[in-house]
Amino acid sequence: MGDEHGPRRSEQDDPLGAEWDRHRPAVFGVAYRLLGSVADAEDVTQDVWLRAAGADLQDIGDLRAWLVTVAARRSYDILKSARFRRETYVGPWLPEPLLTGPDAAQPVLVDESVSSAMLLIMEELSPPERVAFVLHDVFGLEFGRIAEVLDVSVPGARQLASRARRRVAKAKEATPQASRAERERVLAVFRAAYEAGDLAGLVRLLHPDAVYVTDGGGKALAARKLIHGG
Known part of the structure; x- marks a missing residue:
């Protein structure tokens, strides 16, 4: 049987x-950190599965690093084109919260690097900077592999x-x-007040200087202007 993440076969079969x-959490994790989109990260994960299923993996010493590298290379291609798409994006762009996607029930590598704040910071980096930072500082890949992904020394x-950095x-x-x-603590108080x-x-x-930003992706109603103040 198969699913949207790739078929599940026995160890004897494959x-x-x-x-x-x-290794799938790492594959999805690197794609999500680079793209800030659950849907795009799922597409990359499926692409990596298909690439791996059709490859000869016998000579690959570190399968995790290989899979993460393939995911990063595919994400890098998308990221460069996504930069162009966001130039004509309707309204402000916000990263898609991780728990909104189908991966919410799946184990995913979660840390500060997937927070909305961090993803917004990384959005200010150039695509090569973002790839180098995520692969080295988050996933610990050696610079030789990163150089291959980015086609640099x-x-x-x-x-x-x-x-x-x-x-x-x-x-x-x-x-x-x-x-x-x-x-x-604040989230607990917030939830209590909400309920x-x-x-x-x-x-x-x-905060009195809080700014409310909405992102409808051009498909849903959203505030066109930033709303300031609590």
């Missing part, structure tokens, strides 16, 4: 079938990752984040 479930790949750090300094404990219908309590939790 060694890849036994390894796919273990190893020193060039190293420089791209370093430049991206500095830009990410600068953006984080400009928008300091609360601690995880503080975020969880109690306490509108005034919800407003009190918002």
Whole structure:
């Protein structure tokens, strides 16, 4: 039997079938971090499955690194074209929240690098910088593989990752984040106020300089202008 993520076969039938479930979160994870879209990440994951199913994997020493590299190369191609599409995007662009997609029930590599704030920061990076940063700083791939994906020299790949790292750090300094404990506390209070219908309590939790941004993708109604204030 098969599903949208690739058929599930026994280890005796196909060694890849036994390894796919273990490595799929990394494949989806790198695509989502690069593209900020659950749908695009799912498409890349399916492409990687098809590529792997038709490849001779016997000589591949590190299957995870190979799969992640294939996913990154495909995502890089999409990312370059997506940059052009977003130039004519209707309204502001926001990354698609991870839990809205069909992968919500699947194990996915989740950390700070998939937060909306981080994805918005990475949106300011050039496609090569973004790929180098995600592959090296998040997935720990060596610069030799990254250089192959980006078609640059190893020193060039190293420089791209370093430049991206500095830009990410600068953006984080400009928008300091609360601690995880503080975020969880505020979310608990927010949920309690929401469930109690306490509108005034919800407003009190918002920063006076908060900005409300909506993204309808040109398909749904959205505020055309930014809304400022709690």
